[in-house]
Amino acid sequence: MPDANASRATESSVPLMASVVLVNPVGLHARPSVKLTQCAKGFAARIELALSAEGPWTDAKSPVKVMRVKAPQGATLHFRVTGADGEAALAAVLALVRDGFGES
Amino acid sequence: MSEIHRSGRAASPGLAIGPVTVLTSAVARRTTTGDPAEEDAALRAAIERAVADTADLIARVQGEAADILEFQAAMLEDDALAEGAYDAISVGVAADHAWRSALDAEIAGYRSDEDEYFRARATDLVDIRDRVLAHLGGADKAAKITEGSIVAGDDISPSVFLGADWTRGGAIALAAGSPASHVAMLARARGAPMVVGLGPLSWNGPPPALALVDGDAGTVIFDPEPETRRQFEHRMAVASAARAIADAGRFDPAHTANGRRIAVLLNIAAPEDLAGLDPAICDGIGLVRTEFLFEASHGLPDEERQYAVYRRILDWAQGRPVTIRTLDAGGDKPIGGLTIRGESNPFLGLRGIRLSLARPEVFRVQLRALCRAAVHGDLKVMLPMIAVPAELERAGAMLDAEFAALGAEGIACARPPLGIMVEVPAAALRAADFDAAFYSIGSNDLTQYTMAAARDIGAVADLNDTGNPAVLELIARTVESGRARGVEVSLCGDAAADLRLTPALLATGLTVLSVAPVAVARLKAAIATVNS
Numbered sequence: 001m002p003d004a005n006a007s008r009a010t011e012s013s014v015p016l017m018a019s020v021v022l023v024n025p026v027g028l029h030a031r032p033s034v035k036l037t038q039c040a041k042g043f044a045a046r047i048e049l050a051l052s053a054e055g056p057w058t059d060a061k062s063p064v065k066v067m068r069v070k071a072p073q074g075a076t077l078h079f080r081v082t083g084a085d086g087e088a089a090l091a092a093v094l095a096l097v098r099d100g101f102g103e104s
Numbered sequence: 105m106s107e108i109h110r111s112g113r114a115a116s117p118g119l120a121i122g123p124v125t126v127l128t129s130a131v132a133r134r135t136t137t138g139d140p141a142e143e144d145a146a147l148r149a150a151i152e153r154a155v156a157d158t159a160d161l162i163a164r165v166q167g168e169a170a171d172i173l174e175f176q177a178a179m180l181e182d183d184a185l186a187e188g189a190y191d192a193i194s195v196g197v198a199a200d201h202a203w204r205s206a207l208d209a210e211i212a213g214y215r216s217d218e219d220e221y222f223r224a225r226a227t228d229l230v231d232i233r234d235r236v237l238a239h240l241g242g243a244d245k246a247a248k249i250t251e252g253s254i255v256a257g258d259d260i261s262p263s264v265f266l267g268a269d270w271t272r273g274g275a276i277a278l279a280a281g282s283p284a285s286h287v288a289m290l291a292r293a294r295g296a297p298m299v300v301g302l303g304p305l306s307w308n309g310p311p312p313a314l315a316l317v318d319g320d321a322g323t324v325i326f327d328p329e330p331e332t333r334r335q336f337e338h339r340m341a342v343a344s345a346a347r348a349i350a351d352a353g354r355f356d357p358a359h360t361a362n363g364r365r366i367a368v369l370l371n372i373a374a375p376e377d378l379a380g381l382d383p384a385i386c387d388g389i390g391l392v393r394t395e396f397l398f399e400a401s402h403g404l405p406d407e408e409r410q411y412a413v414y415r416r417i418l419d420w421a422q423g424r425p426v427t428i429r430t431l432d433a434g435g436d437k438p439i440g441g442l443t444i445r446g447e448s449n450p451f452l453g454l455r456g457i458r459l460s461l462a463r464p465e466v467f468r469v470q471l472r473a474l475c476r477a478a479v480h481g482d483l484k485v486m487l488p489m490i491a492v493p494a495e496l497e498r499a500g501a502m503l504d505a506e507f508a509a510l511g512a513e514g515i516a517c518a519r520p521p522l523g524i525m526v527e528v529p530a531a532a533l534r535a536a537d538f539d540a541a542f543y544s545i546g547s548n549d550l551t552q553y554t555m556a557a558a559r560d561i562g563a564v565a566d567l568n569d570t571g572n573p574a575v576l577e578l579i580a581r582t583v584e585s586g587r588a589r590g591v592e593v594s595l596c597g598d599a600a601a602d603l604r605l606t607p608a609l610l611a612t613g614l615t616v617l618s619v620a621p622v623a624v625a626r627l628k629a630a631i632a633t634v635n636s
Contacts, residue, residue: 025420026221026379030175030228030286037178063175064184068213070222073416 016081016090019053021074024100028071032101037063039096045083047093053078060093107328108312109565110305113373114322115283116291116298117622119340120275121333124326125249126311127257127264136198143199147189150199150239155180157235165266168293172262172286176232185210185232200240207233218409220376220396224285231261249274254315254324256305262286270294275317277324279305284376299324320622321598346603346626353632354385354625360610361635368627369427369618371596375413378420381621388424390544390618391486391596392417394431394470398439404466410473418481425482427544427594427618429525430470430499432456432488435549442466451552456489456525461498471506478518486544490524490531493538500539523591529554532578535585543586544618547597551575570599571608580612587613594618603630610636 024032040047040060048057051071057080058065071077077097081090096102137143158177162170179185188209192202207229214226249255249268256277265287268274274296281300282288291298297319312326316336325332358366369390372378397405397413418426433439434455442463447453460467474485487499500522510517521541526532527549535543547570552558554575557567569575579595586593594616599605601623609617610631619627 026284026376027219029221030225031171034175034178037182059184062182062184063178064182064210067179067222067225070217070219072219072412074412 014082016086017053017078018090018094019076019078020094020097021076022071022097023073025073027073027075028066028069028077030067033063033066035101036093036096037061037066039092040089043083043085043089043092045081045086045089047089048080050078050080051075107332108326109323110277110302110326111321111323112278112299112301112303113283114298114319114620114622115281115285115288115300116276116296116319118275118295118297118319119336119343120254120273120297120317120319121336121340122252122254122274122315123250124312124315125253125255126305127255127260136200140193140196143193143197143202144190146240147186147193147199147203147236150203150236151180151186153239154232154235161263161266168289169262169266172228172290173266176228176262179228180232180236200237203236203240204233207236220282220284220374221379224282224288227259227261227281227285227287230259231263234261235263254317256311256315256326258305259285260287262290265290270296275299275315275319277302277305277315277317279303284379289380320601320620343626346629351625353628355382356628357387358628358631360631361633364610364615364636366610366614366631367594367616368624368631369425369594369596369616370624371618371620372417375416375420377621378417381420383420383422383424385621385624386424387616388482389417389421389426390594390616392426392428394429395433395437395439398431398433398442404442404469407469407473407476410470411476414473414477414483415480418477418483421481423482425484427484427486427523427542428474428477429486429488430457430460430467430474434459451549451558457487457495457499458489460487461495464502467499468502468506471503472510474520475503475507475510475517476515478520479516483518483520484523484542485520486523486525486542488525488546489528489549490526490538491528492530496522496524496538496540525596526550526582527553527597529578532582535582536588540591542592542594543582545579545582545593545595545597545614547575547579547595547599550578550597551599554578570597570602571605576608576612579609579614583613592616601627603627606630607634607636610634 022028047060049060050057058069079090079093155177158173162173188206189202193199211226211229214222214229217223251269252273254275254277258279259281260276276291276298278300279302288298297317299317299319299322302324314327316325316328358368367387369388370386371391373393374396397410414428434443435451444454454462477483490496503522507517507519523542524538524540525546526535526543527546551568551570555567557564559565559568583593595614596618600617601619
């Protein structure tokens with residue numbers, strides 16, 4: 001089961017953090033990377049992802065950088081979001097990952 | 105000129121015959137302007153034009169092809185891809201050289217990845233690289249692929265594939281490549297047979313004129329003799345008639361004409377083989393080869409990595425039985441740092457369980473990972489190349505020890521049932537002597553050891569026949585031993601997918617057959633016609 005422990009923050013300068021397990025069969029590959037970056041680009045907030053809560057953090061709006069992470073299936077993706085629309089952005093990317101990027 | 109047999113990995117099913125088009129890459133040279141600002145502008149313009157090309161292509165295709173091109177477009181539009189190139193240009197490097205170096209570094213990163221899926225993305229990056237180079241005037245010239253031809257080469261990019269017409273036949277035979285590549289997905293979607301991993305394709309003299317591609321078995325025959333070609337064309341005719349019928353029933357459990365239920369399992373060589381497959385097409389996985397984990401480039405895999413892979417396969421199976429074979433190195437599968445080099449006859453040497461028992465420190469890691477994975481599904485563990493009961497007993501004692509050690513450490517684990525692969529005639533003759541939880545007949549080696557004929561030595565290949573009564577008798581004896589001891593007997597060699605043998609195999613009493621995913625539908629259809 002995906003574990004999403006979004007911590008709430010009242011100020012936009014404090015990053016929002018959450019983690020979710022990659023459930024789609026071959027991990028964060030080509031199509032999911034494109035979907036994730038497209039989703040992230042829809043928000044003004046700075047959205048970063050990492051394979052560990054300690055980073056290193058990767059810009060979730062760059063498909064080239066997201067692909068370099070080469071996150072396999074079963075990996076836990078950590079998100080760090082900063083910005084005015086951060087809560088909506090975090091909810092959107094978490095939903096996308098949890099949903100297996102809409103892949104069967 | 106004699107025919108040339110090559111075998112690799114099946115990447116897209118089906119049979120094809122056609123003239124050979126050899127993919128060549130000739131590098132054109134570009135003269136640099138020598139001005140960093142102009143070189144920078146040249147690269148930006150070339151990338152923009154490459155994005156526009158990709159958009160044009162996207163408009164003309166649908167489905168999977170469009171998804172692949174959208175991925176390429178997203179990568180091209182991302183400034184992060186060219187960052188290194190622009191940096192190099194600013195210090196005086198020519199645009200084409202800077203771009204090629206930056207992309208080659210990116211490609212190398214993909215090629216060295218542990219995950220086959222990510223490795224396969226290297227071809228997409230090559231495609232992106234070459235499309236931009238084409239606009240910089242430094243491109244590798246794309247070969248013209250005539251329709252219906254067998255494309256032979258090192259690897260092929262999605263745009264070269266999409267640039268050709270596959271509606272009138274044709275197939276792909278690659279020295280490198282991967283079943284997880286975008287081209288392999290496209291080939292499966294378009295019905296173009298494809299074989300990868302054939303090894304270096306070099307010809308003494310002119311390249312072959314004609315080739316037969318068997319995308320089910322993963323084999324290619326270049327310049328076939330007339331008789332070989334005639335037989336192949338006959339198989340093509342039979343296959344196309346059978347395909348339509350078979351596809352309709354692939355989700356149904358297999359039954360013979362007289363109602364005997366036959367379990368159809370999958371053979372897989374890596375978890376990537378399961379991508380996009382619905383577990384409902386099979387009754388489980390009859391053979392997971394674990395050699396892929398031990399590829400030389402990565403060194404020996406640790407317990408965590410093995411556990412993660414085994415668990416992924418069990419998760420996919422959703423409770424269906426999964427038989428994982430312990431490392432079967434040696435013979436024709438050398439592994440650097442593990443197998444013995446220079447054995448006079450590697451097939452009769454230190455391979456399979458013999459090697460695992462000789463290298464207990466490596467074997468233990470695999471047994472631990474298997475015990476941990478066993479809590480996540482119906483796992484069975486199979487030992488390859490067993491010849492005498494003592495080998496099973498020693499491996500069983502090691503499994504017990506690792507299971508106990510994990511338990512003592514408080515790590516979740518289960519002791520999976522331990523069975524043997526029956527591929528040495530001695531084991532087939534005396535199967536009842538083994539205290540095995542199941543028998544899985546490895547028909548490839550059982551045939552070659554019984555007939556003393558290798559299938560890759562053309563002059564004796566006709567002797568390498570699983571349908572020979574001697575081999576069938578060994579299979580029948582194993583089935584009988586299984587019945588007497590009340591344990592399951594399955595067959596997981598290539599013979600299971602050879603539909604000419606299906607009646608003979610079912611006549612031995614076998615009720616479990618394990619085949620490559622591509623063969624499931626037609627095997628089920630073939631079973632339905634057998635009265636046995």
